[in-house]
Amino acid sequence: MASVEAMWEEWVVRAFARVDNNFLSYLPKVCLAKPSAEEDPLADDPRAPAKDGEPARNRMLLFSANDYLNLSTHPAVRKASAKAALAFGMGPRSSAMASGQTEYHRRLENVLAEMHKKEACVVTPTGFAANTAFLAALGAVATHNAASRRPAAHEKIAVFSDALNHASIIDGLRMMERHNQAVVSVYRHSDMQHLDELLSNCPVQRKVVITDRGLRADARLVQLRKKHRFLFVIDEAHTAFVCGRNGGGIGEVYGIEDQIDIIVGTLSKAGGCLGGFVACSQKWSNLVRTTGRPYIFTTASPYPSSRAPTVLITASIPSAISPAVTVARKEAWRRQALWNRVQEFAALTKHPATSPILSLVHMLERGFHIIAVRPPAVAPDACRLRVTLTSGHSSEDVRRLVAALSECIPGLDRPADQIVARL
Numbered sequence: 001m002a003s004v005e006a007m008w009e010e011w012v013v014r015a016f017a018r019v020d021n022n023f024l025s026y027l028p029k030v031c032l033a034k035p036s037a038e039e040d041p042l043a044d045d046p047r048a049p050a051k052d053g054e055p056a057r058n059r060m061l062l063f064s065a066n067d068y069l070n071l072s073t074h075p076a077v078r079k080a081s082a083k084a085a086l087a088f089g090m091g092p093r094s095s096a097m098a099s100g101q102t103e104y105h106r107r108l109e110n111v112l113a114e115m116h117k118k119e120a121c122v123v124t125p126t127g128f129a130a131n132t133a134f135l136a137a138l139g140a141v142a143t144h145n146a147a148s149r150r151p152a153a154h155e156k157i158a159v160f161s162d163a164l165n166h167a168s169i170i171d172g173l174r175m176m177e178r179h180n181q182a183v184v185s186v187y188r189h190s191d192m193q194h195l196d197e198l199l200s201n202c203p204v205q206r207k208v209v210i211t212d213r214g215l216r217a218d219a220r221l222v223q224l225r226k227k228h229r230f231l232f233v234i235d236e237a238h239t240a241f242v243c244g245r246n247g248g249g250i251g252e253v254y255g256i257e258d259q260i261d262i263i264v265g266t267l268s269k270a271g272g273c274l275g276g277f278v279a280c281s282q283k284w285s286n287l288v289r290t291t292g293r294p295y296i297f298t299t300a301s302p303y304p305s306s307r308a309p310t311v312l313i314t315a316s317i318p319s320a321i322s323p324a325v326t327v328a329r330k331e332a333w334r335r336q337a338l339w340n341r342v343q344e345f346a347a348l349t350k351h352p353a354t355s356p357i358l359s360l361v362h363m364l365e366r367g368f369h370i371i372a373v374r375p376p377a378v379a380p381d382a383c384r385l386r387v388t389l390t391s392g393h394s395s396e397d398v399r400r401l402v403a404a405l406s407e408c409i410p411g412l413d414r415p416a417d418q419i420v421a422r423l
């Protein structure tokens with residue numbers, strides 16, 4: 001008889017053969033460019049002339065990162081994280097539930113709450129955890145209102161989710177279904193008519209609409225909220241700090257902050273650091289902290305030395321994100337630079353770009369790092385290549401990118417539907 005190890009090995013190999021295993025070959029080895037001597041805080045002699053890093057042929061322009069405002073390398077962010085790490089160390093050691101919250105976490109939560117015009121905010125280790133923690137708390141509404149019994153049909157929550165919502169929303173919803181807390185309906189991507197129909201046919205009293213595509217659906221969602229009185233949840237992972245005069249996201253763009261009940265976001269994209277958040281009312285934040293399992297049962301963002309008493313512990317990531325948030329709000333030119341790049345790209349390619357993320361071709365060999373979006377992120381027939389523009393790209397970078405792309409896609413200056421057909 002085969003050993004347990006051999007049996008498992010065979011099952012793993014068989015499973016792997018059925019997944020898209022090209023995935024592994026897409027993971028390029030990336031070496032970070034060495035900072036110049038002036039920029040390198042560890043350089044022996046900051047006045048020494050900059051050394052050449054990697055040979056020029058290996059250098060590439062990164063069009064695949066979500067560091068939209070280039071804050072991950074901002075001097076204030078580097079300094080704050082280095083200072084916190086030097087003073088307090090790195091190891092996070094436990095969850096917020098076990099070791100409490102530092103003043104840095106609290107300060108960050110207050111800034112984010114204020115930024116989104118909400119009473120409160122809960123910072124989580126990632127954006128993925130923010131969505132799943134919020135949805136776990138949402139599920140708790142059904143369970144606890146059913147006196148901890150299995151909720152009956154009328155006690156469940158009806159959740160309406162955009163077809164292209166992020167995996168963290170999908171997994172959070174699956175969790176709710178597993179606990180009999182929710183009935184989930186998926187509406188066609190940004191199709192408000194479909195959403196309206198589904199809402200109109202739903203007899204359940206507690207309704208929730210959740211989308212990470214707020215920018216596309218805009219004010220129509222607000223009209224539907226008035227009509228159907230649902231709890232409105234937006235995942236602002238790609239819009240917080242990026243859209244709105246002060247980086248306040250969708251709510252600020254359309255002046256509908258008071259119409260959005262819950263804002264979920266990440267600090268790992270435009271924030272240039274790592275983490276997530278749920279901005280909401282005080283009551284919702286209490287529920288997330290006490291029932292949001294992905295917030296409770298996971299280690300908090302990095303914090304320092306075991307010698308520091310808990311109340312004095314500072315956190316290197318929250319202390320880095322705080323200056324990042326300040327810079328993101330203050331330096332509106334970064335947002336302007338980013339949107340200028342989007343407009344330039346749209347003008348050069350005639351591609352109707354309305355966001356810094358563009359689905360196009362892979363160009364690694366030409367010195368452009370662009371990622372392929374493939375299953376399980378999208379359906380097998382919806383694979384695409386994705387260009388992400390940031391404020392750190394110059395107009396020249398965009399011109400070079402478009403020139404290189406045009407060699408691979410002869411129809412790049414034609415309308416987008418024709419281009420997609422050719423890819």
Ligand SMILES: Cc1ncc(COP(=O)(O)O)c(C=O)c1O
Nearest residue numbers: 126127128166212237266268275
């Ligand atoms: C819409 C959306 N929500 C949530 C997340 C998860 O954020 P994080 O990377 O901070 O876990 C992502 C990241 O890809 C995202 O695109």
